[in-house]
Amino acid sequence: MDHAARRAKLRRRLAEEGLDAFLVINLEGSDGANLRYLTGFTGSAGGLIVGKEGDVFATDSRYTERAAREVPDLPIEKLPGRWLDWLADRLESLSLKRVGIGAQRTSLWLYRELEKRLKGVELVPLEGWVEGLRRVKDPEEVERIAAAARLTDEGLRWLLGRLKPGTSEREAALELEMWYRKNGADHVAFDLIVAFGEGSSMPHYLPGERELKEGDLILLDIGAKVDGYCADLTRVVALGRPAPEARAIYELVLEANRAGLEAVRAGVTGVEADRAARKLIQEAGYGDQFGHGLGHGVGLEVHEGPRLSPVSEDTLEAGMVVTVEPGVYLPGKLGVRIEDLVVVRPDGCEILSAFPKEELLVL
Ligand code: ZN
Numbered sequence: 467m468d469h470a471a472r473r474a475k476l477r478r479r480l481a482e483e484g485l486d487a488f489l490v491i492n493l494e495g496s497d498g499a500n501l502r503y504l505t506g507f508t509g510s511a512g513g514l515i516v517g518k519e520g521d522v523f524a525t526d527s528r529y530t531e532r533a534a535r536e537v538p539d540l541p542i543e544k545l546p547g548r549w550l551d552w553l554a555d556r557l558e559s560l561s562l563k564r565v566g567i568g569a570q571r572t573s574l575w576l577y578r579e580l581e582k583r584l585k586g587v588e589l590v591p592l593e594g595w596v597e598g599l600r601r602v603k604d605p606e607e608v609e610r611i612a613a614a615a616r617l618t619d620e621g622l623r624w625l626l627g628r629l630k631p632g633t634s635e636r637e638a639a640l641e642l643e644m645w646y647r648k649n650g651a652d653h654v655a656f657d658l659i660v661a662f663g664e665g666s667s668m669p670h671y672l673p674g675e676r677e678l679k680e681g682d683l684i685l686l687d688i689g690a691k692v693d694g695y696c697a698d699l700t701r702v703v704a705l706g707r708p709a710p711e712a713r714a715i716y717e718l719v720l721e722a723n724r725a726g727l728e729a730v731r732a733g734v735t736g737v738e739a740d741r742a743a744r745k746l747i748q749e750a751g752y753g754d755q756f757g758h759g760l761g762h763g764v765g766l767e768v769h770e771g772p773r774l775s776p777v778s779e780d781t782l783e784a785g786m787v788v789t790v791e792p793g794v795y796l797p798g799k800l801g802v803r804i805e806d807l808v809v810v811r812p813d814g815c816e817i818l819s820a821f822p823k824e825e826l827l828v829l
């Protein structure tokens with residue numbers, strides 16, 4: 467990963483916008499993805515000043531040794547206990563007058579503490595500067611996401627071979643998480659969702675003690691994280707003969723998923739891609755049962771830009787990695803979502819999730 471080139475892009479923008487520096491502060495993970503994107507640093511506390519003349523990286527004693535390995539292209543400065551005072555002095559010593567800071571990940575507390583200390587320095591909240599750079603992935607990032615997607619598929623195959631009546635949702639989710647971590651994932655990309663039967667109607671379900679029984683639909687929304695990059699996949703399968711309604715909803719959602727995939731290409735807006743899939747669900751009379759957007763960007767974070775939804779302001783560009791995940795949810799009854807992960811290309815998209823979906827798989 468060419469972190470210096472990413473910082474150079476920010477530096478060019480500073481000049482254009484009349485700023486002297488851009489500040490990234492990660493407090494217990496508050497801005498971890500942006501800091502990692504710009505430096506390679508994976509620790510949960512540290513900061514970066516991207517300045518007109520050069521960059522300053524700092525972390526505390528817990529991380530200095532790791533940082534020396536992960537951030538070889540910058541000197542590592544050690545933060546003292548009173549790091550806010552240190553930072554104020556450091557900005558002053560560099561004569562930085564107008565300093566941008568990411569608005570989305572800076573807490574109001576931090577902003578106030580900085581303002582209190584920064585005499586003669588104007589702090590400028592900025593939206594989406596690093597997040598904007600992160601939208602289009604370079605080939606190395608795509609390869610990491612593809613590796614996470616492959617591992618996610620493999621884990622699902624493993625889990626489906628073990629599910630049997632009496633298994634609880636929590637057990638299944640936990641075993642799958644362990645499998646991912648034993649097989650090369652740094653972590654899971656998010657809390658894995660395993661929902662049996664009526665639980666599948668809640669899009670962001672919390673797996674519980676519900677036990678699997680014959681005739682249940684099983685919704686799995688899962689993802690491994692590999693080398694910092696996330697995967698995101700949803701499949702629905704059944705244990706034993708599913709109800710005819712479940713099959714019909716599955717067919718509908720599958721058609722919408724295909725229409726969405728068909729629509730994704732560079733130049734298409736997030737609204738247009740969403741509409742291509744949503745139209746089919748609306749025409750079938752289930753428009754109100756598809757409450758979320760069609761998809762989202764995936765990278766260092768599982769939910770990032772761009773958005774594919776009726777209110778998206780984004781246009782797809784080649785190299786973006788997004789999900790296509792239409793769903794229909796009938797509260798108290800069942801839910802079906804089919805989610806694929808794709809790379810946007812100039813004339814279409816390349817699907818990274820290979821797990822079969824062509825028909826409702828019956829275990
Ligand atoms: Zn998902």
Ligand code: ZN
Nearest residue numbers: 698789791805
């Ligand atoms: Zn998703």
